[in-house]
Amino acid sequence: KANRAFHPANSIIQIADRTIGGEEFAIIAGPCSVESEEQIVEIAKSVKTSGATFLRGGAYKPRTSPYAFQGLEEDGLDLLKLARQETGLPIVTEIMYPQTIEKFVEDVDVIQVGARNMQNFALLKELGKTNKPILLKRGLSSTIEEWLMAAEYIMAGGNDNVILCERGIRTFENYTRNTLDLSAIPAIKKLSHLPIIIDPSHATGFSYMVEPMCMAAIAAGADGVIIEVHNNPAKALCDGPQSITPARFDEVVRKMEKYTAIE
């Protein structure tokens, strides 16, 4: 179902009054984690003013250490809804447990499946039974074939609303957090009709690399980007070093809009 051979036209995913995969370039921005009402609403308002088209923010966080901040969970979802109400931005947030699917379907606009759950087939099968747009991140060490098969699990259940996200893969290089596989963009475009966006934040781990990797993603034909933005990166509860400030985000959007269609 994800194969371009059986579906030559690009898939355009409709989310609220926006689309991903068509003419509009998607800019999903927001903090790694929702931390407080003040934090998420302030960031949502500023990224909206700069031109973001979606708000991101983690409520359920898949952290490497069980002792690290795990997210505000249900309270985080409520704060995201509040930020959506204040700004009109559709919300994108990560799901961890099949038991929460009903709540996610009701509360959020795009359900993110994180890199660590790309091959959680039980979760993918359940998401396939919904009709929600799913942002499927590439697994930490997954091949393009495995990634497309994960999309196939969702689509096999009847949900064709899948957006792929390249977020960097594990290589021998450890200077950057991961290695951004830009060649995944033309590869996916050749093999599949699904939209593909790039996450320069998790791919590199460095805020100063966000702008150049966004520009590279546009040059390679991506349908959008997902960027971590924090109003106080030094104090962020998660992923501060790769988060850009709202002021910097504004500059990055101004640069991107010279090279792509941003409303």
Ligand code: PEP
């Ligand atoms: C995230 O987007 O917050 C996240 C955890 O990303 P990834 O699954 O790509 O590591």
Ligand code: MN
């Ligand atoms: Mn993060």
